[in-house]
Amino acid sequence: MLTRLTGGRVFDPANNVNGEVTDIWFRDGLICEPPQDPREADATIDLRGKIVMAGAIDIHSHIAGGNVNTARALLPEQHLAERARYARLPFAGAKWSTFDTGYRYAEMGFTFVVEPAVLPINAAQAHAELADIPIIDKAGLAIVGNDDFLLRLLRDRADPQQVTDYIGWVIHATQCLGVKVINAGGATAFKFNQRHMSLDEEVPMYGVSSRTILNAVQRAVVQLGIAHPVHVHCNNLGVAGNVQTALNTIDAADGLPMHLAHVQFYGYGDEGDRGFSSGASALADKFNAHANITMDVGQVLFGQTVTISGDVLRQFEARGIANPNKWVIWESEDGGGGIVPFKYRQRNFVNALQWAIGLELFLLADDPWRLFFTTDHPNGAPFTAYPELFRLLMDRDYRNRWLSDINAEAADICLLRHLDREYDLNDIAIMTRAAPARLLGLADRGHLAPGAVADIAVYEEQDDKAAMFARAHLLFKDGQKVVEHGRVTRNCFGKTHAVAPEFSTDIERSIGNYFDRYHLVDMEAFKLSGDQMQETLGSELVVH
């Protein structure tokens, strides 16, 4: 089936198409060259007055796994259904279910989402949940850095090749697209009653610092040739003055690729009467000067949400501010984490400043190819708030109206009121399409050139950018029309993407011994195979 999309304004920054009216052709699931004779089209769709982009990609959104699922059960009051939706789709109206996650992302024109925190021992469940998210494609990042096996290798000053092989093995065993480090060593330090972990502090009993762990993982990822750089959740999340931690971590990266996650939560100075200020300009300056660094923002938006994180130190410290007052802290083999509900209030000084700091980072960062659009769903805000964020970035007047509505002191001291920059559609297409595909190493998506997967989002051009991006006019997933007029009209299931870097399986001798000695798990049973992914977890695996 050959389809022609005609008359739309196309934003395809990977191919230097910036708002030109041009045709997009696709055959079955792939974008193709136009045929000699346009009459060959089996279907022609008139998109005059519409905006055409590749399907959007979210590189950091907590959509599956133990933490997310526990948060669901902990907070039934946060996702009560107000009305029946999608009567003919499975699990219609089940807000915040895996099903709802897929429908909602699709409505906004997203076609690929990365769950950035797959604890290896929990990987099968994470993949089972991902498999039950309809429409979109997905991938996971495997958490390392608090795993006893790795910390032992580092403590014993093992040959770096062993670290590399071990990281390769973890990715292989968990069927993930890359690795994530969360407060390196922090969850382990917590097990020894340490309630704080800084970049150069040592993990008790192991004698290695966060810096050592980060560097080792970073080198392993580079050596394995994994496209996505190590995905880092720094130390000291959420603490006043922590911008210094982020700056030091950028230095610690030592010129090698590193991705810093949800940097808004590290954009905090400790100046002023309240000891809390914006560190956005220092962080943005450092970022602009370091081409090896990529970041996503983790924007805060006002309202009720829940924070979920593998940073057990941070979550434990935050339990006192849980709103509503209930929380879960958990620990486990090689990790831990917590679930703390939270309400960001616009009249609250700190919350208002957090909101401003995120936007400042967006507006001060020079290179949209290295800065990514996230709310760290659901930590800063649920992903369903993205359209609001697009509007804030694209509409200075709208931003300024908000500034007069937030805590006045925060509005006064923040830089935001002085920033005039407005994102245009090309910037948005870079930040949510072309750049994430490049960062994740997905050559066949994020753009609209022949050969790319026919994941295509079409929007109705409108002045109100929130309205425009809330409901895609059309969404094609693998060439199939799945959304029309902002409503999911067809259910299908996307695939799960992973990488399979080469490593020496000799490492399995040590890992197997280690498992036999300390684990309740058989090493072979720990590894997820492609067959299991397909047949029992229920998701087709695509290996890049």
Add this chain to the structure above:
Amino acid sequence: MSATDDNTTMSPAVNGRATIACPFCALACDDLSRPVHNTPLSTEQIPCRRAVTGFNTALSNGQAHPQIKGRDCTLDEAVEHARQLLQNARLPVIHGLVGDLQDCRAALHLAACFGGVVDHRSGDTIAEQLSVLQDSGWQITSLGEVRNRADLIVIVANRLDETHPRLQEKLFSANGRLHAEQPAEVVTLADKRVSILGEVRALFHQRPLPDASEDARRLHRKMADARYPVILIGAVDNESTELVLRAASGLVRDLSHERRAALLLLGGDIGSVSAQMVAAWHNGFGIRTAFNRGYPQQDLQRNAAARLLADGEADLMVWVGSLSEQRPPAVEQPTIVIGHPAMAFADQPPEVFLPVSVPGVQRAGFIHRADGLRMVPLTSIVDSGLPGSLDLCRQIAANHFANGVADAD
């Protein structure tokens, strides 16, 4: 001991998958040797009586016929009859869920398609736990963490040998432990557990408690000395799960200000952890969630399967139980059984019996370990030719969402 030390005992796993996992209790041990085709197993081969029974029953019952009202019929007839019953039901209850990931998915799909409610056979215990979680949350740990690092384990459970037969071996007799020379000290609270836990808590708060029991004083001293005390909660007889859990959870919270402490929740019945977990990601809430209004509504009391059936609010029961040959409870309502092929109904056959393959024996699957942290893969050992529950339920619901794909408007 270092991970890189040269060790003489090499993992048997290095040369390929040598072991299989057992789905017959919430420990989901994955270290059993693969039974040889159709020969009866013994406890020498597999160090667990419960597992031996489970495997042998499934291995020797690879065949069963679909039935309508006790009479053999074709699979198509049984599926069609089940579909008719579900389509005509006002409020079907999908009950049992004594199964794995696939069974839960199957049950949930039926509930969503036909506007029903799902509940597990031991839904009361799950609901009591959920009500504590939803009120206050908790601080928990995992089986592996307790095995490796706990120095004091306080057991609040009855019949542990029966519910988790190899717990002793797995948790308390471990030789290699992380950063711990000694095995953990184990204290079992036999009775009056809610009040003892309450007294210990008061003692930690230094409240004057002149008549605190000796048990409470002893436990207080032990917990005060421990570096990492863990309260293990399993099936509790004669006391309310909810009260025990609240008392233990409060104590752990208090302790954790100063030191590491945690609850270890052991889950209960076969499949109960998977039932709650899988239901939560499908419908947002978990078990006891009704779909009869088109959107999900959880009500831990109102939507109890036993109550809905006893009060006549539900008009059809679907029993999903691929891991146990135990018959479903007898109810007034017509019953569809999607179950273990060894199920026998004496003289009370259900309206429809659809035998399905047993996960871990006749088909592959996944089941949650007790602590919910890990889904353990289940292997297919023999091919029974029976359908899997998920395929079967998709067939039953085919007109609703064919293969999970809705017909577009």
